Amino acid sequence: MKSKIKSLQQLKKIVKLLKLQGRTIVLANGCFDLLHVGHIRYLEASKKLGDVLIVALNNDRSIRMIKDPLRPIIKQKARAEIVASLAAVDYVVLFGEARVDRVLMALQPAIQSKGTDYTVTSVPEKDLVTAYGGRVAIAGDKKDHATKDLIKTIIQKYGKG
Numbered sequence: 001m002k003s004k005i006k007s008l009q010q011l012k013k014i015v016k017l018l019k020l021q022g023r024t025i026v027l028a029n030g031c032f033d034l035l036h037v038g039h040i041r042y043l044e045a046s047k048k049l050g051d052v053l054i055v056a057l058n059n060d061r062s063i064r065m066i067k068d069p070l071r072p073i074i075k076q077k078a079r080a081e082i083v084a085s086l087a088a089v090d091y092v093v094l095f096g097e098a099r100v101d102r103v104l105m106a107l108q109p110a111i112q113s114k115g116t117d118y119t120v121t122s123v124p125e126k127d128l129v130t131a132y133g134g135r136v137a138i139a140g141d142k143k144d145h146a147t148k149d150l151i152k153t154i155i156q157k158y159g160k161g
Helices: 008-020 037-047 060-066 076-084 101-107 126-131 147-158
Strands: 025-030 052-058 091-095 111-114 135-138
Touching: 008 025, 008 052, 008 091, 008 101, 025 037, 025 101, 037 052, 037 111, 052 060, 052 076, 076 091, 091 101, 101 126, 126 135
Parallel strands: 025 052, 025 111, 052 091, 111 135
Antiparallel strands: none
């Protein structure tokens, strides 16, 4: 699984070769803290959009910035390994910003896949993706699964201590 986890520089070289082979690159991104069925459905649906699925995974610092100072529950190295173990995922790359713009610009995937909590018009990076000739797609099932809900359930059932 670790062989699927790449630096952005490594992935740039890989993606360049894949594009020369005519492969369609899809990029999905997220935190994937406490992996749940919604994550699996999103990634499997994203994979169906093209030939190669790259998952850009928020690092621990960026999760604390965008979610909660107490998150992530699972540290980045373990989350990367878990996500990389999924059959639908071809590569995983960590990123440290609130948005995935830098990864999108470096790799320029044909498709940026986002979950159903977005619409094609509400995706924050849509203008960037269309500017380099890519497109945005929405994938996965209805957004009724969330890590924050799992955390609440765990606290309710097992207490805060």
